[in-house]
Amino acid sequence: MGTNGKVIKCKAAIAWEAGKPLCIEEVEVAPPKAHEIRIQIIAISVCHTDTHPIDPKSEETFLPVILGHEAAGIVESVGPGVTNFKPGDKVIPLYMPQCRKCKFCLSPFTNLCEKLNLDKSPVVDQELMEDKTSRFTCKGKSIYHFMGISAFSQYTVVSDKNLAKIDDDANLERVCLLGCGFSTGYGAALNNAKVTPGSTCAIFGLGGVGLSAITGCKVAGASRIIAIDINSEKFTKAKALGATDCLNPRDLDKPVQKVIIEMTKGGVDFALDCAGGSETMRAALDCTKVGGGSCTFIGVAVGDKGLTISPLELIMGRTINGTTFGGWKGVDSVPKLVTDYKNKKFDLDVLVTHTLPFDKINEAFDLMHQGKR
Structure with a gap:
């Protein structure tokens, strides 16, 4: 040229x-x-x-x-x-x-x-x-x-x-x-959380990453996907992508994690925090079930001081992991994702x-x- x-x-x-x-x-x-x-x-x-x-x-x-x-x-x-x-x-x-x-x-x-x-x-x-x-x-x-x-x-x-x-x-x-956005949320569900067929999931934050995480949970075969955001206008799109339930914490009379625990009779199998910030990280971890619940952190909020975790929360069988770019090795995986989209x-x-x-x-x-x- x-x-x-x-x-x-x-x-x-x-x-x-x-x-x-x-x-x-x-x-x-x-x-x-x-x-x-x-x-x-x-x-x-x-x-x-x-x-x-x-x-x-x-x-x-x-x-x-x-x-x-x-x-x-x-x-x-x-x-x-x-x-x-x-x-x-x-x-x-x-x-x-x-x-x-x-x-x-x-x-x-x-x-x-x-x-x-x-x-x-x-x-x-x-x-x-x-x-x-x-x-x-x-x-x-x-x-x-x-x-x-x-x-x-x-x-x-x-x-x-x-x-x-x-x-x-x-x-x-x-x-x-x-x-970035789609690969991060979608991959977090598939590669990092490793969502399993028939499982229950909670997705915190319904921006592009959170909506993509819903897609990942659906593709993985989750039976129930609970979508959480403080903007209820996002719920229509979340349901179109596979969310089965939608919650706005501002509309609830108790902490959202307690509502989720009640809805699922003990907590979800997988929680993915796509918003960042200590409040949503806390809620995501708390809503996972004892004895096998998994929480994946995706979002990072500027200036947030992070989360304090008691060892007891992990001793009781919960796990925490994080993800960058949804766990994809980009040179190898992104061309395959393009093909999957096509x-x-x-x-x-x-x-x-x-x-x-x-x-x-x-x-x-x-x-x-x-x-x-």
């Missing part, structure tokens, strides 16, 4: 300051270096994780930055040493890399990779490329990357270990959701609430914060 090896000028949404709206700016995107790939971003979705570096309460701030990590696009050019991608390939960037060589990638028990700095969270890691420099410049200033992706740019550069090649006929406006194993269309042009990205964030996406 005519841009191969050249700097590309394009639009990007830059976070210059914490607590302020993103600014649409012209940026310069450098060509990819060794084992890097430059992508034209076609479709993006917004996620609460994208707000962490710009939340005034966050300790994970690095500015200025181009946020965004849930996307799909087309390869524009590749750097030296790249053999598994070519210009024109449809791809999904991955914030969880998979090198396929390290002890984690070779283990069947985790989807972590040594390419990540495992002393940090994926949110604060990968703010620069592997050579510790940025591929973005704006107004003469270097701009940080975000989670190895920076999808809020018309073009971005990623490592070849942070990229999944997908089918040429994939609908990028839908499969972009596989870059084969109608699950529905991504129902998760799309609004479609906006790129320059309305702050409006998209407003809708997300209002719980309307």
Whole structure:
């Protein structure tokens, strides 16, 4: 292509300051270096994780930055040493890399990779490329990357270990959701909680991750799926995806976990917290049954102090686990998820609430914060 090896000028949404709206700016995107790939971003979705570096309460701030990590696009050019991608390939960037060589990638028990700095969270890691420099410049200033992706740019550069090649006929406006939200919730139910046929489940938080977790529980064969959210407007969609019961804690005269225990005569087999925050984590753990109940933590709330747990809660047979990216090894698994979507194993269309042009990205964030996406 005519841009191969050249700097590309394009639009990007830059976070210059914490607590302020993103600014649409012209940026310069450098060509990819060794084992890097430059992508034209076609479709993006917004996620609460994208707000962490710009939340005034966050300790994970690095500015200025181009946020965004849930996307799909087309390869524009590749750097030296790249053999598994070519210009024109449809791809999904991955914030969880998979090198396929390290002890984690070779283990069947985790989807972590040594390419990540495992002393940090994926949110604060990968703010620069592997050579510790940025591929973005704006107004003469270097701009940080975000989670190895920076999808809020018309073009971005990623490592070849942070990229999944997908089918040429994939609908990028839908499969972009596989870059985070859907894969996280769906995989949490299947890969981490390991929901079993005939089981009872409780899903806390009905954003994109929670709704996807409902899908995972249904696909796994759960017989009862209880959906919990403080916004009752989300219940119609939850039921369409497989929820059998819906509860709004604000409408109850006792703690929601007690209601669930009464409904299930002792508690659920599996609880998945997709909201984050100590209150919902507490409720999720409390509503699992003694002697085999499992609680999976997915969401992370900025500034939350976490959960205090008594050893007795675990001694009595409950288990707790957590998940990042739904336990998927992305390079291997995301192409298969795209195929499953094409084969109608699950529905991504129902998760799309609004479609906006790129320059309305702050409006998209407003809708997300209002719980309307």
